[in-house]
Structures are given as C-alpha cells and as structure tokens.
Amino acid sequence: MQKMMDETEHDQMVAGIRAGVLAGIPPRALDLTLTRSAIRMLHSHSWSIDKVNTVHDLVVCLEGAGEYIVQDERIRLAPGMAMLIPAGTRFQGRNPDPDKVYAGLAQHFRLDLFGRHDLLGRMRHRRVIRFSRWPMIGPLVRHYRATAPSGSTTLMMHHAFMVILTEFIEDAFIAWSTPGDAALDDAEGLSMAITMAATQIAADPLQPGLAERVVAAAPYNAEYFRREFRRKLGSTPAKYQEFKRMEVAMQFLEGGFSVTETAHRLGFSDSYYFSRLFKRHIGISPRGWQDQVRLRRDGQWPRGQEDGQVIYPLREGG
Template sequence: MPTARLQLWRDPALPWVESRRACHSRACYQAHSHPTLSIGAVDAGYSWFTGASDGRERLTPGTLVLVPAQRVHACNPDPGRAWSYQMLHVDAGWLTRLRLESGLAAVGPGAPARISRQAVLYQAFCALNDLLFSSASTGEKEAALVAFLGDHDFAAQPAAQAAPAPVLGSAALAALIEYIQTQDPAQLSLQALAQQAGLGRYQLIRAFRAATGLTPHAYLLNARVNRARQLLLDGLHLADVAYQLGFADQSHFQRVFKAHVGVTPGQYRQAQ
C-alpha cells in the first residue's frame, strides 16, 4: 500500500495564500467553510464533492473545484479508498481587489462552487502549485499567482448545485455572519445568535441551516477552527489556542481541527 504523504506550503512574505498537496490520502472532512477562496484539484483517485445542498458531484482525476469564501462544502474519497489532491487557499479580500484590477466581477461570499473538467485549466493550476512549492523567488511566485487568477474567469465554469433558497433574508444573514466573525466565537451561544437575528432558537436553526448548509453550532465550531489557524500562525502554543477558543482540552481541539483542516494543529503551524 502506498505511503500517504502531505506537504504544506506557506510564505510569510505572501501571507494571503497557502497551499497543500496530499498523496494517497484517506483523510475525510466534515462539512466546513473557509474565509478564503479555495481551489482544489483531484490528481488521482475519486471523490465526492458536497455543497450546501443535498446534491453530490463525483470528482475524477483532472477535475478542479472552485469554492468561494464562506461556501459550505466537503470533499471526501470513496469509502475505503485513497486519493491524491491539491488545495490552494487565497485571502478573499486580496482576491477581490485583484479581480477588480483585472476587470473581473468579484465573487461574493457563499456564492455557488464551480467545477471545471478542462484539462488546460487543471494543467495551469498544477504548474502554478509546482512553482509555489519550488525554490523560485517570492516575486516569481506572486507574479505567477496573480497571472493565474487574473487569466481565468472562474464564473464561466459550471456551477455546482446551489443551496436551497434561504428563509433568512440575505441582509439579515450577512449581518449575523458579520456578528459571528467580529465576536469571540468561544463566547457565542445559540441563544445569543437567536436574539441577534430576532428569531426563536428553533427558527434560527432551520433558517441558518437552509441559508448556509450548517447549523449555528457547526458554523460556530467552524469559525473557531478558522480563528485557530490564525492564532497558530501568530505563534500561540496549542494549549493556549485550545483554552482561548473554549475547547474542553487540547485533545478535543486537535480532533476538531483535524476533522476540519485535514492535518493536526502542530502540522499546520510547522508548515514552511
């Protein structure tokens, strides 16, 4: 059986981007979202992509998935099988500014994921990621990333199945998500969110799940994991991150983090 291998790339000089490559992985992910645009590529094996709706799409080698910020999703291999993939994360604010410079429309948070089966786009993405993991200069890597993201209008790719129409209005949902993002996620509760939205707790659960694909509890847990990413990059000790974000203990934090990110907190922090 081939040995599983994982590589993470990050450069302090390019803090708005990070990448990973996984070979022969059997790791599975819970439904989650990122504050970044995520571009995933299937290199070998087969997997299933799920968005905020109940639909699933089969991904084959050479497929690219483009997931906007805050779009709930998961991508997992066939049961009992391994697969190889690449994943690039780009800061949403930085990308919006770049797209405007390039004359492309900005992609709003939570927009539908898009799936490409174009060989040319897959090959261009692989070439970009190879460069990021190489010893090329920071300037060369930045230029290649800017060119790739500016050259390709991802909105032209087919959209994955959309989420059901939300009961919670777009303005109310945006305000609630902004509230979650600006508060300490460890201190937020279902009751506090329901009061903020002006709904009962059961009404909020149904409306929030219809709008985002996650229950408020799962969304808050996801927000804590995303906050943990930044705290780890800031150099905080694992135990301090777990305590600050309200996890029961360090082992609980590690289990939740790995279920969302695919690597342990220590592996994530140590990536160079």
C-alpha cells in the first residue's frame, strides 16, 4: 500500500512539473491592464449579443451553456471551458437553452510586453479550451466573479486574473510566432527577441538541441545573438537551457526521486555526469540539494539563505 501511495504521489508530482509558457518572461516585462471591471454574465434565453471589442476578452462558463459565432466558427461553451476573443474580432452570442441560465465571467483586458507589444499576438493559441486544472481554477473564477467591484478594477483583481489568464495560456498555447517586420537595428526589438528565446527555452528545457534551434530562428546573426543573450541574461542560450534543466532536476529531487531516477527522467544516461553538471550550475551535489530540502522542511535554513534570496551556483558553505 505504501508503495502504491508513493507511486501516486510521484505521478502527481511529475504531472505538476511544468515550467510554463511564460516562464522565461521577466515579471516586470509584462503589463496587464483590465480595461473595465469583470462582467458577471447571468443570461436568460432571450440574451443575445453581436459586437466587436477594441481589447481582448476572456470568457469563462460557470453554469449552463453559451453559443457563439466567432469569425464563422461555431463555439459552444460549457462549465469549465473558456474562450479568448481577440481584440478587433466580431462575435455573436446567445443562450441556447430556454430552461437554464447561462452564467459565467467575461473580462476585457490588454496584455503587453515591454509596454507596447501585444503578447497574445506573439503566439498561436487555441481559441477555446477546457481548463485542465478546473478543480483548482474554478473556485478562483467564482471568487473573482463574486468579489469584483461593479465599476472599477483593483490590485487584487489584476493578480487574480493573471492567474486565470496564465492557466488559459498554458492550456491554449500552440507555438510562438515572430512577426516578419521585426526591426533588427532596434534595441527594443533585440530585447524582445532575447526574451522570446529565453521564454521558449524555459518552457521546454528538456527538449534536446532547443537552444540552438532558438538561436537559428532569431532574426539576427547567430554569434551576435548569443553574445547579446549572454550580456542580458548572464549565460549563453545553451548554458541557460542547462540551468533550466537543473531547475527541473531540483523539483524531481525535492519530490523524492533518487539521483539516478532524476538523471534518467532528464534524459541523462550517466548519473555521474548529471551530478557533475548539477553541481556546476547549482553549486552543490544532487544529494546535497536533497539535504538542504530536508533542512528547510525542518525550519533550518542553510547559512547564507535565511533571507530567501538565493543566487546560483550556491557559495561553498552557504
């Protein structure tokens, strides 16, 4: 029985390890603006809509069903499903069920990168998703809907909606797309390209050769791009991917996997080589990391880490 419980916990832990589509984007680079308060949808059978919004609109169904036509695509939303209507897109909607109320949440917003680039415009994504973690996100959506002020937006709303929106992006994301009109001689364009490259690497660091493919896809000379990437982030794209792989390893080790199991899950056939690479990036061995995890669980912070500001690789004796 204990073995079955351990295996279940391990499976749950593995399922929970995902760096995230937005993992490589610095928090301060994103600017979320709620352009109006949340719309508490509560629509009878007589409800219908036909409009175009100047900003993005995320619609989440909580009860009943909603039928939409968006760019000639027919969509039916059921509880636990969400739809993104991009800015400038005409849509029509109605409640198809004469016996049930269609209830949910609609939020108008902008999500800009570096204050001027529409982040959603930089990616290909599904228009409609069913939240993969609805048992977690559903109560948050209900709370958000119930507590949002009628005529204004608040700091708490921004933070809560960012969680909801991030979950949507994680489930809807297909691939990053780079506009062909990127200004190669513009410093902001270069910063954007580096951020997008780091984001792609951080989102899937276990993919072999990803760093080099990202460099090859950037609209810059490869050596120049590697140099500027290192100047901005402190490491080359390849080393950045190595470190992100070690971050995943830290999660596996913290979850109770052995060094050999962790190495295998990260694609290393040689656990000794993995251990050397881990120590190079993190500053201690994989077993040393597990020891530190146990110390923290017991409330004993390793020396030098009491304030929670940890810089890798860790200093000897820190």
